Amino acid sequence: MKPQPTVANMHLSISFLLTALLAFTNVVKAETGIAEVMSALYIDNRDLQCDRIHIGKDFIYLSPSEEITNTTAWSQVVEGPDLTSKYNVRSGDRIRVTYKNTTNSTTGSRRLLLTPDEDLVSIDVLQTAVPHEIFTGTQIRVRSMIYIIKTCGWEASANVTQIQNMYFQAANSISGYHTNCTYGKVTFNSSDSIVFGPVEVPCNGTVSNGILTYNFDASINCGSAEQFAWRTYAENAARAAGHGAFMDAAPRRRIVHILPREVKCPWAGLGSVGCGGSTCTVYIKGAYALSLTVNMHELGHTQGLSHAGRGYDEYGDYSDVMGTASSEGYLCMNVGNQFRVGWNTMLANLNTVTTNNPGNTGLVGRWVIPATNLTENNALFLNYSTPTVRFPNMFVSFRTRGPLYDNVMPTNLMDQVFVHQFNGTASERDYNRTLLVATLVTNGVYTSPFVDRYPDTTSGGGVKIRVVSITPGVSATVQLCHFTQLNETTCNDGIDNDCDGIIDNCVPPASVSPVVYSSPQLSSLSPTPTPPPPSPPLRSPPKSPPSPPPSPAPRPPPKSPPSPPPSPAPRPPPKSPPIPKLKSPLPRPSPRRPPPSPRPPKASPPPRPSVRKPPPKSTATSRPPPS
Structure with missing residues (x-):
């Protein structure tokens, strides 16, 4: 039975209603920060039963900047396909994000945007980043920090030796990938990189950007807060170990995180699209920690590359590591x-x-x-x-x-x-x-x-x-x-x-x-024979006089001289040879001359039967099959 309202629960209902109205009004709010545009590689969801159509997903995060004092920065703003093109934004851009106010007046924190497109109003680029990933004549040297993460009681998916081998020492390595596929224009060498870990990150808790504090829980989530926690704890541990000078030296470009197998991430890899500012970020799920192609795919995004598709499949180009690499090894870009x-x-x-x-x-x-x-x-x-x-x-x-x-x-x-x-x-x-x-x-x-x-x-x-x-x-x-x-x-x-x-x-x-x-x-520059003028349309043999029907003329013996040939006399319909037919019937023209007499012809050669000449042999044989 439905309970009757009381003063107490009516008061609670009114309070709840007021809070809800404050939380979901259409008041516009704007925040400013640094764009982090991430592109995900979805291997786990690939299924040959679904016609290989695997549309990827991008994310735009609003990350903190030094001048931010009152914001919810380092949060996911929007997710969906092809966001870089839709919003004209790259990693490292300084952006202003405007969205409908979803702030709860009692907590002062913005809810997680599960359907961010419904709340987002606009993303405006205030200042574009200046990446340097296009070769213009000077070799590009990639500098990197590669962190091995363990958390939530989940062990690291690889050790330092394995990662160093895959990146720099193996017959097929990330270093070799760059050297070969870029024709030496980009290098990724061990002298410009540090592999560090494993770094123990708490499973849940809070993490601060120096201005704001965020809650994270990697046991159930793999969102922007968890990614920020993995990165922050790894960076702090590396500095404590004495790598600060290396990390601050320019250019500091790639920050790679090798995650445990058990993390709750739906993707195989996630990487920044472009590398503006001082850094760009890559996350690799543990099952693919030692996958050369997954690592290179995400590093390709940091160089500004998008996916390589075919048809409706965003990863459908099997000739490019930015599409689908079906084997582990070097598969260069198209x-x-x-x-x-x-x-x-x-x-x-x-x-x-x-x-x-x-x-x-x-x-x-x-x-x-x-x-x-x-x-x-x-x-x-x-x-x-x-x-x-x-x-x-x-x-x-x-x-x-x-x-x-x-x-x-x-x-x-x-x-x-x-x-x-x-x-x-x-x-x-x-x-x-x-x-x-x-x-x-x-x-x-x-x-x-x-x-x-x-x-x-x-x-x-x-x-x-x-x-x-x-x-x-x-x-x-x-x-x-x-x-x-x-x-x-x-x-x-x-x-x-x-x-x-x-x-x-x-x-x-x-x-x-x-x-x-x-x-x-x-074909070539050699002269092409001009095709002969078209033959007159095919004529059907004239009808024989209705009465009296002429007797069929006997065929000449097979070896008899071909000239002068007898005129083909009309024959009774049941025994007449098949008449050539056109695919589309043409109007029958008036005969140019009277029908041939059934009597034997004169010595002069008669006209040939009304069958079109075949085209010149040279023209026919020079033609390949139609496209």
């Missing part, structure tokens, strides 16, 4: 990601006009692309975007295994041409992701999307990329053709505008043979 951080150079930067110019072979649109493990000058950049046309720019490269570089490239991707879409730039504040759209073997063809800008042929259109040949382990030869029309409508300009393999091919599709892919831009 050429779009390399371009983003300044590690490679382009064979050519092509636009819609220059794509059909001679390539490095001297032939129209033809290029020899070396394997990425052999040289940093290793890709074609098809830069088709303009201020008015947002086109998917593309990078074309050739990947294979090397003794070190890409030594765990999946077998089904070896010695293939890769086409990546990437509308990014070599900029610290670029948030674009690479997207693998095609892997091609010999004679493979990729046709890009088409943007209709008719009659403007200097923008839009699309491109066809065909692999002419592959020399395993060395190079691939590709042919490019920029098309401006889906079906040829400009019939007298001497250009294969639709890249179908035939110049000025404006014949209606029903009147010509199926188009094959042998464009002059896609």
Whole structure:
């Protein structure tokens, strides 16, 4: 039975209501601090039963700065996919966060934002960080502190010797990863790093940033407060051990935490996106403490790289450690990601006009692309975007295994041409992701999307990329053709505008043979035979007179001289040979001459039966299968 209200419980209800109203009003509150943008690698949640679609998650934390005096800084502001692009923010930026006031008047502390998007109003960048992760001519030396953490009675997942071996000494190491995949532009050496631990961190308690104090409980949580506690206790222990001078020396860049296996973190790794300010942070869950690829994936984020995707899978590019590395070893970044951080150079930067110019072979649109493990000058950049046309720019490269570089490239991707879409730039504040759209073997063809800008042929259109040949382990030869029309409508300009393999091919599709892919831009500079004019439409044999029906003329013996051949006399329908049929019936034209007489013909050669001549043999054999 529902109890009747009393004065006492009515008073409590009113107090509770007032508190709730104060806590969840729409009063706007703003806080200022330093952005910590973290990107998570979700391996635990991967399941082949769900079509490999694994959308990752980013987090933005508001961390304290020296001038903060009244704030709830070091808290999670928002979580979700692709936050760096959504809010135009990188780690180290000074930001102002505005959200609806969710402050409880009795405790003075903000509740944990379980659904932060409902409370967040805006994130404004007040001052951008100045990271230095793009190679501009001076080798980048990474300085790091690597902490091994134990907590809650959970033992450390690795010891100092194991971490030192994986990072600096093994045949495949983090140090080697940087040297090989960056072509020596970035180094990560033991002389610039300290491995320290294990550090005992309380399972729960409070941690202070010097201004505010936070509660944490690692036995049940893996949020911003727990991460702050792991970092703070580790830093304090390292300073107490005498490493303060090393930690304060510039540049102090990477702070890596190797966590126990049992921590309640849903991800395999979590790393700062970009490395602005003086530091950036990485957390590795214990099950992956000795995973070379998980560690390198998160360190790749600190260099500003995003995930490498394919289709709807954010990690779907199996040729890039920023996607999915299926084996432990060196799997370097794709050429779009390399371009983003300044590690490679382009064979050519092509636009819609220059794509059909001679390539490095001297032939129209033809290029020899070396394997990425052999040289940093290793890709074609098809830069088709303009201020008015947002086109998917593309990078074309050739990947294979090397003794070190890409030594765990999946077998089904070896010695293939890769086409990546990437509308990014070599900029610290670029948030674009690479997207693998095609892997091609010999004679493979990729046709890009088409943007209709008719009659403007200097923008839009699309491109066809065909692999002419592959020399395993060395190079691939590709042919490019920029098309401006889906079906040829400009019939007298001497250009294969639709890249179908035939110049000025404006014949209606029903009147010509199926188009094959042998464009002059896609074969060579040698003259392409002009296709013969189309034959007249097929005519059905004339009907025989209704009465009297002529007797069938006997066939000549097989070995009789072919000239003069007898005219094919009309035969009764049951025994007549099959008449060639068109896929689409054409109107029957009036005969040019009267029907042939059933009498034997004169000595002059009669017209051939009304069957179209096959195309010239040279044209047919020079055409590869259609794309």
